[in-house]
Amino acid sequence: MQRSPATAPTIARLIEAFHRLPGIGPKSAQRLAYHVLRAPRAEAEALSEALLEVKDSTRLCAACQNITDADPCAICLDSDRSASTICVVEEPLDVAAIERSGVYRGRYHVLHGAISPMDGIGPEDLKVGELLARLGDASIDEVILAMNPNLEGEATAGYLSRVIGAMGVRVTRIAHGLPVGADVEYADERTLRAAMTHRVEVEQPNGDD
Amino acid sequence: MHLTRVQLSNFRSWAELSLDLVPGVSLVSGANAAGKSNLVEAIYLLAALRSTRAQTEGEMIRWSAPQPQIMRVAGTALSEGEPTEVEVAVAARDGAAGGSARQRSGAPLTSKRIRVNGVARRAADALGAIRAVQFTTLDIELLTGSSALRRRFLDVAVGQLTPSHAAALSRYQRALTQRNALLKRIAEGSARESELDQWDDLLSAAAAPIWEARSAAAHALSPQVEQQHLALRAPNDPAETIALIYVPANEPGLRESRRRDLARGSTSAGPHRDELLIDLDGRPAANFASRAQQRAAALSLRLAEADYLRSQAGDPPVVLLDDIFSELDPPRRERTAAAVSAMEQVILTSADPAAAPFARSELAASWQIDDGRMRAAQG
Known part of the structure; x- marks a missing residue:
């Protein structure tokens, strides 16, 4: 300047x-x-x-690697939350976003980035080792991958699902498709293609309840 | 489709230009460096949405444009009675001190904005709103130049018909850059080979729609090139056959070529290595054809491109001929003129109006550029 x-x-x-x-x-x-x-x-x-x-006065939570004032962080300490599910995200801000939705009641794991070889970032530069260490604990029965739906996010999710799948833990990925409140008409083709590929069965109304 | 109006503002040599256009053949004449090619470049920009000539987009902004430096090209096309307006604007990004920040090449850093019917669009979503084919004297490089130019020839034709092609190409390019970076890191010992797995998957998935689209385009273009090439030949010339052969670089697959890729530190298979072979009488045109034969083959390719766009879109593209007649022999000029006359709108430039193979009565409009001004040519 x-x-x-x-x-x-x-x-x-x-x-x-x-x-x-x-x-x-x-x-x-x-x-x-x-x-x-x-x-x-x-x-x-x-x-x-x-x-x-x-x-x-901030540091990383030893368990989930989120930024916190107190270690372990409030989410990891909360005994009302399920300890058997871990939602893996790229950034601390993603935790805040999912928390705002209020739908998720498990634990998190923050990677602090995504795999991007051109930026010199591989799995060992992310908090992957810490994640795998947590999975050694037999009480984890699902890992939800909530990476961004871009190339680097997909590469990260692909890598993690291979490694975690090999450990015999169930791996799921958050759905991608149309944002809620959006119009099909204005969606771009790639989003529509993803939404079509990942379409789900409509539950039949039962009538008797 | 045909353009009804084109407006230029601070585009290269043009400070301001507003032109009403008509269907049929229009001639723009003027001395060398009068601004004819700049006009054609501007019109083609409305279709391709990026310059075919400029190394950086800042080059398109008139050097002496007042601050803030913005160039703007807008055009309205009518397709089956429906008007479409496309506007491309490139602004030199302002530095803190109020001057234009400049890259090392001296061209300003720029930002581009595209609007279709007044609504801001990304380039990938705006492609195909106006369709055009441009013929220039540089087309001979389609035969003599690198395979990148031939891939681009296919991609530009596909892109105007299938806008998602541009997005597919940029996604593939990014996946390729990442995979190549990883290959280098593995060679340096700072990454493990197993990390290639997910990039192989992503790259294969990104490559598939490109191969599919290019292969379909080459398949459709091939007979049209043959037909155009025969039609351009002089009656007493021996019939020369032209063949377009698309060779996707998909053998061996990514996984099979991993050993080789690790050794060379870059990805050896994939759409970035595709080849579009052009043979004349069964031999590679780049090595065995004369300059005149190559020029004729390039012309056939462009005419086929126009035919392809017309047949696929159900509506002829705007045809732009930038000073190509001066290097053709008179019979070939005539036959080229006959071929393009079938299109809805043809805009041609010429430094030598006598070289343009159209009688005055065949022209729908004729202009003369003098001192940077466009005048209706006198009869």
């Missing part, structure tokens, strides 16, 4: 720091920096404390 002589070096440094964040363009970085500049000192302190705290 180019520095203008009209910007003081300390402000330029803050702008650059914001610009490095994902999704923040040069204009937004500028706006954020000037906002911090004009805000009361307390607000700036709160921000810098929050930044440092997230670095200092």
Whole structure:
């Protein structure tokens, strides 16, 4: 990013720091920096404390590898949740998304990425070893793969289903197809093809219940 | 189908141009470097949605365009009475300082936006909205150039009819890049061979629709090329046969070629290695044909492409001829003219109007480019 002589070096440094964040363009970085500049000192302190705290006091849950303040994390500790099912996801944000849906009451495992040889990421760069170690425990009877439905997600799911299948544990994959509330008419061809391939039997209404 | 209107804004040499077009044959004449090829490139962009000439999309933006630098090409086509409007805009992405960020090549970093009937579309979903075939003097490279050009010839024809082909190609390309990266990592000892399994599956699955589509296109194009080639031949020429042979690189399968791939560090089988062989009288045209024979064969390929698009889409494509007549002998000019006249709309450029094998009375419109302006040619 180019520095203008009209910007003081300390402000330029803050702008650059914001610009490095994902999704923040040069204009937004500028706006954020000037906002911090004009805000009361307390607000700036709160921000810098929050930044440092997230670095200092969070760690990975030893079991599920999700980011947590306390190890083991709240989900792994929750005895109301089934310990026999593990849902494997790529990122911590995916856990948050599935939790919001409220439909899943088992445990998770966060891989922290997907297999992508061109980015130098193989299974050993992900939390795969930790997952396999958890499966050594005989109480796990299903692993649900919830990778993203893109090439790298599919490669990761393919790899895991081979390795976990060989251990004799049941492996399932979340369905892919039309998003709920979408129109068939506007769906792209690949989504429709996936939806067709993974179609399910319609349960016959019974009438007598 | 035919175009009724084309508008250019900051496209290469053109600052602004708005052109009303009619069905039939239209001639655009003008001196070299007057902007004729740029006009044809712009019109073809409405069909292919990417430039056939530019290395980077920024090249298409007029160098001296005012900030913010945006080029825009829009066109309206009528197909069986139904209008379709396609707009392609490329903007030079603005750097923080307000200047255009530039890549090492000097061309600006760009973003492209495509609209069909005013609705934003991805290129893969907008292909085929307007269909066109472009004839240029570079077509001879279809015979003399690398096999990548012949694969592209098939892919462009297929893509205009089956928009999902573009998405299939990009998915395959990404899977291929990943598999090749993994082969290198295995060679370096930083990955295990067993990790290839899922990439082999993904690559095979991605390859299947490409082979299917290319094979169907080659199968349909082949008789049309033969027919066009015979029709172009001079009456006293010996009949020269042309054959189009599609050879998908699917032997041996991915798993069987794994040993070889591991040794060479890249994927040896797959659609990226397909070949489209072009034989003249049973011998490879690239090695055994004369320049004139190759030129004639290239012409046959393009005419067949136009026929193919017409028969598959049920509606003729727009035909663009960019200064191809000057290098053909007069009899061949006549026969080419006869072949393309059957199409609904033909737009041809020529530096030498006398080389264009159409009488004034056969032309639906005629323009002359002078000093960057388009004028109706005087009668």
